[in-house]
Amino acid sequence: xxxxxxxxxxxxxxxxxxxxxxxxxxxxxxxxxxxxxxxxxxxxxxxxxxxxxxxxxxxxxxxxxxxxxxxxxxxxxxxxxxxxxxxxxxxxxxxxxxxxxxxxxxxxxxxxxxxxxxxxxxxxxxxxxxxxxxxxxxxxxxxxxxxxxxxxxxxxxxxxxxxxxxx
Numbered sequence: 419x420x421x422x423x424x425x426x427x428x429x430x431x432x433x434x435x436x437x438x439x440x441x442x443x444x445x446x447x448x449x450x451x452x453x454x455x456x457x458x459x460x461x462x463x464x465x466x467x468x469x470x471x472x473x474x475x476x477x478x479x480x481x482x483x484x485x486x487x488x489x490x491x492x493x494x495x496x497x498x499x500x501x502x503x504x505x506x507x508x509x510x511x512x513x514x515x516x517x518x519x520x521x522x523x524x525x526x527x528x529x530x531x532x533x534x535x536x537x538x539x540x541x542x543x544x545x546x547x548x549x550x551x552x553x554x555x556x557x558x559x560x561x562x563x564x565x566x567x568x569x570x571x572x573x574x575x576x577x578x579x580x581x582x583x584x585x
Contacts, residue, residue, distance in 0.1 A: 425518055425519075428567055457476055518566065
């Protein structure tokens with residue numbers, strides 16, 4: 419079985435995932451990094467040259483491949499929840515935990531990161547709020563949820579372990 423971290427960009431999936439994997443003795447896998455390895459292009463390049471639809475297809479291919487392996491903490495991309503087949507593949511061999519944060523906190527965490535093609539707009543806070551609203555139902559596919567706003571990495575990891583009863 420795997421532990422799968424879902425949530426919007428900037429909620430801490432990669433940072434939390436690394437620490438959680440270390441703590442439970444699992445391998446850490448960052449789906450976005452796996453997509454980059456698979457395609458040989460950075461995510462902004464994929465979006466710019468091949469488009470979001472192509473990226474989403476790649477994301478599904480890589481998700482299905484990774485989800486079959488065992489004893490992993492998987493940090494997903496924020497949009498992985500947009501396709502039901504991604505969620506099904508991840509749920510088949512894993513437990514999903516949703517990481518959330520306030521819109522303002524997400525903006526603060528992502529504002530210095532040039533790897534966020536969806537936020538390359540005039541009003542990034544408005545875009546974050548719009549995307550969060552659009553994806554709300556998709557994200558609410560698991561009872562395990564942690565708001566990472568104002569929490570340390572250790573506090574988030576401990577909360578996930580407690581919720582998933584991994585002691």
